[in-house]
Amino acid sequence: MFLQVENLEKNYGTTKVLRGMNFSIQEHESLAIVGSSGSGKSTLLYTIGALERPDKGRILIDGAELSKYSDEKLARFRNQFIGFVFQFHFLLPSMNCMDNILLPAKIGKHDLKKVKVRVHRFAKELGIEHCLKKYPFEISGGEQQRVNIIRAISLAPKLILCDEPTGNLDSKNTQVVIKLLRDVAEDIGSTLIVVTHDSSVSESFHRKITIEDGQIIS
Ligand code: ADP
Numbered sequence: 618m619f620l621q622v623e624n625l626e627k628n629y630g631t632t633k634v635l636r637g638m639n640f641s642i643q644e645h646e647s648l649a650i651v652g653s654s655g656s657g658k659s660t661l662l663y664t665i666g667a668l669e670r671p672d673k674g675r676i677l678i679d680g681a682e683l684s685k686y687s688d689e690k691l692a693r694f695r696n697q698f699i700g701f702v703f704q705f706h707f708l709l710p711s712m713n714c715m716d717n718i719l720l721p722a723k724i725g726k727h728d729l730k731k732v733k734v735r736v737h738r739f740a741k742e743l744g745i746e747h748c749l750k751k752y753p754f755e756i757s758g759g760e761q762q763r764v765n766i767i768r769a770i771s772l773a774p775k776l777i778l779c780d781e782p783t784g785n786l787d788s789k790n791t792q793v794v795i796k797l798l799r800d801v802a803e804d805i806g807s808t809l810i811v812v813t814h815d816s817s818v819s820e821s822f823h824r825k826i827t828i829e830d831g832q833i834i835s
């Protein structure tokens with residue numbers, strides 16, 4: 618198994634947000650996570666991506682238990698192996714979109730030339746090449762979302778985690794984005810996990826889990 622979630626519990630103060638979750642995913646599989654607002658989808662994704670530590674239980678990625686890593690080792694692991702698409706896209710306002718996209722590559726000291734070639738290809742596929750030299754405030758919410766997606770996949774991560782990646786997009790662009798994510802995941806051989814409200818999105822994944830009140834109900 619590439620990813621194993623075992624008896625996972627996560628609390629914020631006295632609020633029990635994840636109440637004992639178990640599931641696993643094989644390499645190359647794609648998984649949709651659905652559930653109503655407040656059910657714990659984002660918290661689950663953040664915990665899988667090691668942006669939050671579990672209170673109980675554990676998460677294994679490729680056999681490694683990330684919660685045992687030091688902060689520094691974790692940061693390096695995340696940079697190299699995980700691409701995260703945030704629900705509220707966190708682009709830095711003082712940098713143009715290309716520089717935003719290249720930030721993880723610079724931090725991880727990757728080959729910028731190579732990454733740039735990949736970025737241009739993705740930008741073309743998503744129809745936002747004209748945005749690369751612009752600043753985030755100069756482009757629309759939907760365009761920002763696609764910039765955010767390109768940043769997440771720019772380093773060909775083994776695990777791609779997306780929190781409502783099509784939340785601001787019309788149905789045409791939703792399909793384009795989902796297809797790109799699926800194609801990229803297939804190309805790289807990465808595992809793709811997407812949180813979504815949109816049933817037209819969840820249908821195109823290998824597997825789907827529904828969570829309610831911090832538990833998997835199906
Ligand atoms: P979803 O993504 O399914 O809408 P979330 O994972 O964002 O749900 O939130 C699940 C529950 O956890 C909600 O009740 C929310 O208020 C609470 N929660 C999420 N993040 C925090 C936080 N950082 N501090 C306190 N409570 C939080």
Ligand code: MG
Pocket residue numbers: 658659660704780
């Ligand atoms: Mg959420």
